[in-house]
Amino acid sequence: MTATRRPSSASASCNTAEGRVVAAHGRHYEVELADGRHLKCFPRGKKALATVGDRVRISLQGADEGAIEQVLERSNLLYRSDDMRSKQFAANVDLLLVVVATEPAFSDDLTGRALVAAGSAGIDAALILNKADLAAGLDAARARLAGLAALGVPxxxxxxxxxxxxxxRLLPLxxxxxxxxxxxxxxxxxTLLNALVPEAQAATRAHSQALGTGRHTTTSTRLYRVPEADADxxxxPGFQAFGLNHLSAHEIEQGFPEFKQAIEHCRYYNCTHRHEPGCGVLAALQRGEISPERHALYQRILAENESKNRY
Ligand SMILES: Nc1nc2c(ncn2[C@@H]2O[C@H](COP(=O)(O)OP(=O)(O)OP(=O)(O)O)[C@@H](O)[C@H]2O)c(=O)[nH]1
Ligand SMILES: [Mg+2]
Ligand SMILES: [Zn+2]
Structure with a gap:
């Protein structure tokens, strides 16, 4: 078979394309092109490690595959990092929706960490209190979110x-x-996704119980279009840990917007707000303006971060 080469510039533009990562399955990705086609793509080298929401430049390989050559500049990246590994959740996110429910019980620590990750990455966040139809746990769940609501988190x-x-309730948001x-x-x-995008037919626990599969129902991250709201x-997948080892001390602080004003009163510019004399944050804590739970979360994140750096 003879492959006829087109003039070089045309050839380059025919073989490469820009697209958006809509799903990630370990080392391979699904990329949507402007014309709506979906390609199975592999990263070419470490620099091409992409995550859902990324805009990427790919080279076409056959009719429905491609290689990711480059991840285009991101406006932000949300990820977590524990002792052993880090995991990218998504890139170019405008709004983080942290979902909790009246049951099963949710973790305040994990919820707080997700909001800190968003805050330090400059991403807006809101909390969804789901399963409001299960009245038994509603008041308790509301009470546990009251502190975050008071900070201005919707x-x-x-x-x-x-x-x-x-x-x-969600389309306007x-x-x-x-x-x-x-x-x-x-x-x-x-279940929320299916309510907004019925065609997604995402597997939910209600289905997976019938199938007898394990604890986590969703196993990979995927982006869906919500045409009614011109949104994505x-x-x-559900998370069980949310390490923030990648954050600097300054970034951790930024995850606690309620510290901002108090920090201006700290005597030392490199104050860690734990034991320093003349610390504005500790003073605000004493006056009841900063909640002890939030300050404790701040200290846990900072301590983990320091133990990682000590080797
Ligand atoms: N009563 C009630 N049940 C709900 C509601 N939303 C979801 N459920 C049920 O809660 C269970 C878990 O829902 P999923 O949508 O699979 O939860 P998920 O957060 O996607 O879970 P992972 O994919 O494992 O992270 C299913 O049995 C749903 O039917 C709700 O608003 N009210
Ligand atoms: Mg799920
Ligand atoms: Zn301080």
């Missing part, structure tokens, strides 16, 4: 089993934005 109560309600659903397993992220919604 809290949206709803039931994902009521699609009309989900539409009414997600309009025109790329939104990431994040939360522990079983909180109802995929990313569903992700």
């Amino acid at each position: 809290v949206i109560e709803l039931s994902a089993l009521d699609p009309a309600q989900v539409h009414a 997600i309009r025109g934005r790329t939104c990431l659903l994040l939360g522990q397993s079983g909180m109802g992220k995929s 919604l990313i569903d992700s």
Whole structure:
């Protein structure tokens, strides 16, 4: 077979394309091109390690595969990093939706960490209190979120089993934005997605129980279009840990916006707000203006971060 070469510039533009990563399965990705085609893509080298939401330049390999040559500049990247590994959640996210529920019980620590990760990456965040139809746990869940609500984090109560309600409460919030659903397993992220994008038919626990599969229902991250809101919604697997080892001390501080004013009163410019004399944060804590739970979370994150750097 003879391959006829086109003039070089045309050839280059024919063989490469820009697209968006819509799904990540370990080392291979699904990339959507402008014309709507979906290609299975592999990264070429470490620099091409992409995540869902990334814009990428790929070289076409045959009709439906490609190699990711370059990840285009990101506006932000949300990720976690524990002792052993780091995991990218998504890139170019406009709004993080942290999903908690009246049951099973959610972790305040993990919820707080997700919000710190968003804050330090400059990503807006909101909390969704799902399963509001299960009245028994509703007051307790509300009470546990009250501290975060007081910080100005929007809290949206709803039931994902009521699609009309989900539409009414979420469409205005997600309009025109790329939104990431994040939360522990079983909180109802995929059920919410299905309420907004019925064609997604994402597997939920209700199905996987019937199939007898394991604890986590969603096993990979995927981006879906919500045409009614001109938005994108990313569903992700439930998380059980949320290390923030990659953050600098300054970035950790930025994850606690309620410290901001108090920090201006710290005597030392490199104050860590734990034991230093003349610390504005400790003074605000004493006056009850900063919650002890939030300060404790700050200290845990900082301590983990320091033990990582000590070797
Ligand atoms: N009563 C009630 N049940 C819900 C609601 N939303 C979800 N569920 C149920 O909660 C269970 C878990 O829902 P999923 O959507 O699979 O949860 P998930 O957050 O996607 O879980 P992972 O994929 O494992 O992270 C399923 O049995 C859902 O039917 C709700 O608003 N009310
Ligand atoms: Mg799921
Ligand atoms: Zn201080």
